[in-house]
Amino acid sequence: MTTIPSAPADLLADEAAYLDAVARARQAADAYYGSGESGMDDDTYDRLLRGITAWEVEHPDLVAADSPTREVAAGVTSGDVEHAVRMLSLGNVFSEEDLRDWAASVERRLGGRAVAAWVVEPKLDGVALAARYREGKLVQLVTRGDGSTGEDVSHVIGDLTGLPQELTEPVTVEVRGEVLMTEAQFAAANEARAAHGGAVFANRRNASSGSLRAKDRPYRVQQTFFAYDALTDPAHTSDPGLADLPHSELIGRLEELGLGTTLGTPVGTFACADLDEVLARITAIGTLRPDLPYELDGAVIKADLPADRAEAGFGSRTPHWATAYKYPAAQKITTLLAVEWSVGRTGVIAPRAVLEPVEVGGTTITYATLHNPADIRRRDLMIGDQVTVYRAGEVIPRVEGAMTTLRTGAEQVIEFPDACPRCGAGIDRSQERWRCERGRVCGQVEAIRYAVARDCLDIEGLGEKIVVQLVEKDLIEDFADLFTLTRGQLLDLDRMGEVSADKLVDAIAGAKTRPLNRVFCALGVLGTGRSMSLRIATYFGSMDAITAADAAALELVDGIGGEKAPVIVAEVAELAPVIAKLKAAGVNLDQPGWVPPAAPDAESDAEPGEGLPLAGLAVVVTGGMSGPLADYTRTQMNELIARAGGKASSSVSKKTGLVVAGENAGSKLAKAADLGIETITPEQFAERIAEFLAAPA
Numbered sequence: 001m002t003t004i005p006s007a008p009a010d011l012l013a014d015e016a017a018y019l020d021a022v023a024r025a026r027q028a029a030d031a032y033y034g035s036g037e038s039g040m041d042d043d044t045y046d047r048l049l050r051g052i053t054a055w056e057v058e059h060p061d062l063v064a065a066d067s068p069t070r071e072v073a074a075g076v077t078s079g080d081v082e083h084a085v086r087m088l089s090l091g092n093v094f095s096e097e098d099l100r101d102w103a104a105s106v107e108r109r110l111g112g113r114a115v116a117a118w119v120v121e122p123k124l125d126g127v128a129l130a131a132r133y134r135e136g137k138l139v140q141l142v143t144r145g146d147g148s149t150g151e152d153v154s155h156v157i158g159d160l161t162g163l164p165q166e167l168t169e170p171v172t173v174e175v176r177g178e179v180l181m182t183e184a185q186f187a188a189a190n191e192a193r194a195a196h197g198g199a200v201f202a203n204r205r206n207a208s209s210g211s212l213r214a215k216d217r218p219y220r221v222q223q224t225f226f227a228y229d230a231l232t233d234p235a236h237t238s239d240p241g242l243a244d245l246p247h248s249e250l251i252g253r254l255e256e257l258g259l260g261t262t263l264g265t266p267v268g269t270f271a272c273a274d275l276d277e278v279l280a281r282i283t284a285i286g287t288l289r290p291d292l293p294y295e296l297d298g299a300v301i302k303a304d305l306p307a308d309r310a311e312a313g314f315g316s317r318t319p320h321w322a323t324a325y326k327y328p329a330a331q332k333i334t335t336l337l338a339v340e341w342s343v344g345r346t347g348v349i350a351p352r353a354v355l356e357p358v359e360v361g362g363t364t365i366t367y368a369t370l371h372n373p374a375d376i377r378r379r380d381l382m383i384g385d386q387v388t389v390y391r392a393g394e395v396i397p398r399v400e401g402a403m404t405t406l407r408t409g410a411e412q413v414i415e416f417p418d419a420c421p422r423c424g425a426g427i428d429r430s431q432e433r434w435r436c437e438r439g440r441v442c443g444q445v446e447a448i449r450y451a452v453a454r455d456c457l458d459i460e461g462l463g464e465k466i467v468v469q470l471v472e473k474d475l476i477e478d479f480a481d482l483f484t485l486t487r488g489q490l491l492d493l494d495r496m497g498e499v500s501a502d503k504l505v506d507a508i509a510g511a512k513t514r515p516l517n518r519v520f521c522a523l524g525v526l527g528t529g530r531s532m533s534l535r536i537a538t539y540f541g542s543m544d545a546i547t548a549a550d551a552a553a554l555e556l557v558d559g560i561g562g563e564k565a566p567v568i569v570a571e572v573a574e575l576a577p578v579i580a581k582l583k584a585a586g587v588n589l590d591q592p593g594w595v596p597p598a599a600p601d602a603e604s605d606a607e608p609g610e611g612l613p614l615a616g617l618a619v620v621v622t623g624g625m626s627g628p629l630a631d632y633t634r635t636q637m638n639e640l641i642a643r644a645g646g647k648a649s650s651s652v653s654k655k656t657g658l659v660v661a662g663e664n665a666g667s668k669l670a671k672a673a674d675l676g677i678e679t680i681t682p683e684q685f686a687e688r689i690a691e692f693l694a695a696p697a
């Protein structure tokens, strides 16, 4: 498995550096358990703590009395409900090597005997909570606090999915688990907060902890609870059988009692016989992580049997029989330095955040998307704010929100443009997304550059300088005009020799035979990139059919919903003059090898493209292509898949039927293996669709 050293220790040079680190960790922990906003992200905190621990190992006599390594939750004072059994924290490992070392230490505690069985479950990124049931009735909710005492938050009883007010049996038991917000719950919480004049939460955990602890909110916020533990000692429960259950069965029993657990989910609790199986589960959970509706920051590895646990025992802060394997952080906190406004090729004016560079999940991030002006207002952002930045899966990084409690007063209001930043024309503010009043005319050069790029018309030799000259000399207004340019007109351009002009004339003529999906993509219709264009072209088969389609017809194309369809119809109508010019110039406007899709209400249940080798198959291509496909771009691969009756898709899911994995394939390959999806090499794929390789691209 690959391991990314997400949190090596901060190196501390001397005692002064050590004491400074202790003070910083303490301040962050106090703030985190106090306001819920620490201004230090987990990764930074982990690094600091590891540095502190490393220094303390070397200097055991100089350990500070208030070192965060000494207490659970860094010893923050908290509420006033005592925990019958302390709520502990977990140690961390960051690599396979760390994990094997830790497992060896557990086995030493068992007198050299192997751990009988392991169990692996997700490390849910929320807030720890103890739920007390008396004779089956939920009577009290207590936060972890400092581990010994926590805060009573019983006022949220009824707001937590997974914590029923009554169990299925009249059992007395204390259940422990994590409270978190799913994506949808987070959106709803932010909406409710914004509706009551508040700023949106900086991130989900802050939202969870803030919503749990706020007593007098005029609105209610739903959250989700997942149980991962219970007080099973007969001294604490009316169900003495619990004490003997392996962890994997205990979770099943909690589920049976009506509690929320991760059991039914793909990342649920899995028993593993040995460390290799444990590592495979850790990888599997990590692969599934970007697609889950809730956040994970790691996997938890526990000894499964009560007997092993009893023998391994507990340290002062953590059990010896469990640890957390931390994944590289998907979120970090950094400073918002500025907001830049750029104008896209369709005239959309988009803000983007300029950030103090920060490393998230192995990549340094300097820019993040801010969507639109309304979004900036909703998030109540200011220049100079500490903001949470996310980079989940392959998504573009985004700014979630600001730590408003950390403001110093030096923050500055974000200025919104009052004219188009590119051409100075007015701004159309009728929609959330602002647009230059001149629309795509404003982005003429960008639009033409987009149309001739590799994934669209692929016209070589048409660089920016030439496009700018063509536009400035009024020789072209849009890319359709390229097809009527003469050699003489090209020769009039600065620094254009005969050879280059001839080459360009040939390249433009060659582009007349591109398949419909490329030509449609070149139109730059809002919301249609290369893969959506391919889907539209393979569905309709000709430009005439596309221009004749209404919103209802467009919605039959996979991935086009009720919001997108009318936008596409309007855009296509607006582009009618361009399409007419293309037609007049003899540009191909048909999809080669087109097979009409089966009508949705057709009697027969034939698959679309029946008889073709990939009929009805969702195909994902990942990694580098080789063999006969070595020179195929992703767009060409997708076109090939469509010609052979399949559907190209970019992410692996249960619906994927085939994965073509080339060199250096990464997480998609791992996920396919995990889901048991057929995976073949580019060479095997080429053989399977050989008859389509020769067809025109």
Ligand code: IVH
Pocket: 088, 089, 090, 121, 122, 123, 124, 125, 126, 127, 128, 129, 144, 177, 178, 228, 229, 300, 319, 322, 324
């Ligand atoms: S077991 C005695 N299991 O992680 C064992 N904790 O860093 C203590 N957490 O305070 C906890 N998912 O809030 C356990 N599957 C899981 C967990 C989990 C998330 C949290 C929990 C704990 C923190 C420790």
